[in-house]
Amino acid sequence: MADVTIRKPQPVPMLDFSRQFAVLRQEIFDSIEAVCTSQHFILGPQVTSFEHAAATACAAPHAIGCASGTDAIWLALAAANVGPGDAVITTPFSFFATVSAILRCGATPLLADIDPATFNLSAPAVAKLLDSPVGRNVKAILPVHLYGQCADWDAFTALKQNHKLLLIEDAAQAFGATWNGVPAGALGDAAAFSFYPTKNLSAMGDAGLVTTTSAAIDDHARVLRAHGMRRRYYHEEIGWNSRLDSIQAAVLEVKLRYxxxxxxxxxxxxxxxxxxxxxxxxxxxxxxxxxxxxxxxxxxxxxxxxxxxxxxxxxxxxxxxxxxxxxxxxxxxxxxxxxxxxxxxxxxxxxxxxxxxxxxxxxxxxxxxxxxxxxxxxxxxxxxxxxxxxx
Missing domain, CATH: 3.90.1150.10 (Aspartate Aminotransferase, domain 1)
Structure with a gap:
């Protein structure tokens, strides 16, 4: 190891929000003012605009804004009809929301170990689990694109095809990441993103997004995020209140350009x-x-x-x-x-x-x-x- 002596190193913060905000200050204030002037605070035109911009960035036909990244994982699973009696395979090396969202659907989480080089879910470990007795009830695999690097999607696509499973991306940390040139968000049946303030694309509070290639999942997720309503006060099923507010959407669309x-x-x-x-x-x-x-x-x-x-x-x-x-x-x-x-x-x-x-x-x-x-x-x-x- 090197012989290096440091007596008084300068402080280096883990993250400094103020530097980004200083550059975008006026654009962000203008976007917030537009929302305040419009008086459309929940699922307003800014949300629709951001959903379209995010879908384009992810090369996905559908994007659904929601209240948080945790809600996004739940929405992606629930909108794909994952529920009681189903099992979902995921990683033990992730944030708690990855497993808690599976449980919130009423499904059973099954864990498989990670690849030692990338820390992502190991496809061979998943394959072994699928071939075991507990693999019979597996409906979906939920790989996490940890630290901003996509999981081995070639291997997971093969498992999806061989076992006729859903592939749901936990892309909370990976907006803008790609696999073989395809953006995260367009790799699986659905994907979940977080816009928590520490993320690469960050809101000024909690916010999330589901992307999907499926029109059916898109429609179901929009119903679920609004208490199971397609028509106001007529509840087709039990959903949740997970709507993206317009101020967060406006801020996110500003930042998405950068x-x-x-x-x-x-x-x-x-x-x-x-x-x-x-x-x-x-x-x-x-x-x-x-x-x-x-x-x-x-x-x-x-x-x-x-x-x-x-x-x-x-x-x-x-x-x-x-x-x-x-x-x-x-x-x-x-x-x-x-x-x-x-x-x-x-x-x-x-x-x-x-x-x-x-x-x-x-x-x-x-x-x-x-x-x-x-x-x-x-x-x-x-x-x-x-x-x-x-x-």
């Missing part, structure tokens, strides 16, 4: 991090072991990564994170506890050791500052500070 540029800046930052880590002689030889250093993010050559997060695997992760925190260098752990070990999901009867790759990742991953406005000198500070920890 997203390709921002995503390219993230890719550029990721490449620079890679260069800095190699130059500092901090990287491991292996792509999956931290025995001899830091493992950098792996990008599948078929994937167009948008680096929602830049996540390394690192030895002595918790000590390193505290060292960075003490020097006001931002970092985060996505995710410290795999879903199968969450207390609230203990009744699913999974145990420690069931998904060893996910468990190892939870002990080693560390997300570093990553956003379009991140400066080169800040990246240098991050890497120099990490180097000083390992010297």
């Amino acid at each position: 997203l390709p540029k921002w995503n390219q800046q993230r890719r550029d930052h990721a490449a620079r991090y890679d260069q800095l880590f190699h130059k500092a002689n901090l990287t491991a030889d292996s792509t999956a072991s931290t025995d001899k250093g830091i493992v950098l993010p792996i990008t599948d050559p078929r994937a167009g990564h948008v680096f929602h997060q830049y996540v390394i695997r690192t030895p002595r992760r918790d000590e390193l994170r505290q060292y960075l925190t003490d020097r006001k260098i931002g970092s985060e752990i996505y995710y410290p506890v795999p879903l199968h070990l969450q207390t609230s999901l203990s009744y699913l009867s999974y145990k420690q050791g069931d998904f060893p790759i996910s468990e190892a990742a939870a002990d080693e991953v560390l997300a570093l500052p990553m956003y379009p406005e991140l400066r080169e000198d800040e990246q240098q500070t991050v890497v120099d500070t990490i180097a000083s920890f390992y010297q």
Whole structure:
């Protein structure tokens, strides 16, 4: 490892909303004023306009705005008629909403381990599960495009065809990502996006979106997001209140115009991090072991990564994170506890050791500052500070 000494590194925030807002301030205020003037606050013309723009960006024929990314996963599943008696296979290495949305549909989540290089759901692990006795009730697979990189869609498409299943994308972190040139949101039967403020495409509050290639799923999702109503006060089924408000849609449409540029800046930052880590002689030889250093993010050559997060695997992760925190260098752990070990999901009867790759990742991953406005000198500070920890 490099011999680097840092005495007073500059603070580097994990994320700085103010830098983006400073550039877009007037456009955002103008878009909000237009909503206020129109007095159409819920599912108004701005929502329709954003839905059309988002559908175009995702190369999907249909897009349905909703209240959050969590609701979007539920809507995508429920609109595809996933419900009681069905099982859905997904990953244990994701945010809690991935599994909670399955449960909210009344379906049963089945977990399969992840790929050690990309952290995405492992298609071979899913195939093994499908061939087991519990695979008989599986109706859908819900891969997560984790950290902004699409899951292995070639392999999942083959599983869909062989087993006649639905493929639903949890694309919460992946707006603008691609697989073999096809955008996330147009890969599966339906997809769910989050616009939580930390996302690449971010609202000023909670907001979400479902995209789909199916006119039937589109129609069903629109009914479900409005309490099961197609006609006002006539409830065809029990839905939910999950409508996208017009102010969030207006802000999102402003930001959507800049997203390709921002995503390219993230890719550029990721490449620079890679260069800095190699130059500092901090990287491991292996792509999956931290025995001899830091493992950098792996990008599948078929994937167009948008680096929602830049996540390394690192030895002595918790000590390193505290060292960075003490020097006001931002970092985060996505995710410290795999879903199968969450207390609230203990009744699913999974145990420690069931998904060893996910468990190892939870002990080693560390997300570093990553956003379009991140400066080169800040990246240098991050890497120099990490180097000083390992010297």
